[in-house]
Amino acid sequence: MWVSSGSPIMAEICAGSGLDWLLIDGEHSPLGLESIQLQLQAAAAYPVTPVVRVPVNDTVLIKQYLDLGAQNLLVPMVNSADEAAAAVAASLYPPRGVRGVGSALARGARWNRVENYLQRAHELVSITVQIETAESVANAEAIAATDGVAAMFIGPSDLSASMGLLGQQEHPDVVASVERTIAVAKAAGLPVGVNAFNPVVAERYLDLGVDFILVGADVASVARAGEGFAKRFIDDRGGDQIAGAAEATGGERASY
Known part of the structure; x- marks a missing residue:
């Protein structure tokens, strides 16, 4: 599994999931030396082989x-x-x-x-x-x-x-x-x-x-899971009504 988030917590979650190796990616991810060391320390407690790019x-x-x-x-x-x-x-x-x-x-x-x-x-x-x-x-x-x-x-x-x-x-x-x-x-x-x-x-x-x-990859897995939640609990259940309820309670939906 690719570990690209830069989060030691995410690295530890992935390391303990039963996989046999992780790629901690220093090429396409926002990882500095300190971040990589923290992720290696988090993974060290688990029977997984980390590879660092x-x-x-x-x-x-x-x-x-x-x-x-x-x-x-x-x-x-x-x-x-x-x-x-x-x-x-x-x-x-x-x-x-x-x-x-x-x-x-x-x-x-x-x-x-x-x-x-x-x-x-x-x-x-x-x-x-x-x-x-x-x-x-x-x-x-x-x-x-x-x-x-x-x-x-x-x-x-x-x-x-x-x-x-x-x-x-x-x-x-x-x-x-x-x-x-x-x-x-x-x-x-x-x-x-x-x-x-x-x-x-x-x-x-x-x-x-x-x-x-x-x-x-960690980031891809979270992205797809989040999209799945949105589809099931917002889109498939009438997103407009849910958005309206959120606005009625003072919440706003972000847009890009």
Whole structure:
């Protein structure tokens, strides 16, 4: 499930719902470092794996996200093997990579309470690269072969846009690109995931063997539930009369 609200309470509700993984999204959501850390702390009490998406493939941001306690990072818009290698290097201390050393100050190392964290950090963090452009699909084999890439995740929304099919995630050409990437990841022995809010599409990708999948989001779930309440208890029961009663008691209905 996608966690996009920025609310630690919502993150805790989602974490305790029986799901096996959450995506805390720093790319398309109003999340700062403090907010992400609070959400990770809220989720930590539950048997769920949080994955945190950084907003951009940036060495400094990856260092900060790891230091605040994210262990599994999703890096968006990885279009080449070189970009994948840069993301991996940002997650690893020298000589393996270029991650800056600040573990004594950081929740990621539990303020040096994780024994031998500097020597073991490469075993405790993972980089998943996001395949979400036609270019990245074309380079999927090289990206999958990049040392240190732990998994691949496919984003059909941006992928469809890059193919000139904006908003058509279920277009046959987009689906074919998703299926090609799944096959590439499987051939390379990498776990592969995909975003699919349509349950029918999600089931099809699961049948193709994807290892992890996003099937909903906190904000979308609340939005649809709220609309359902409005339809059942206002629209279907005579909204004009209810609005009139509200106005009679001094209430006003907001409009945009």
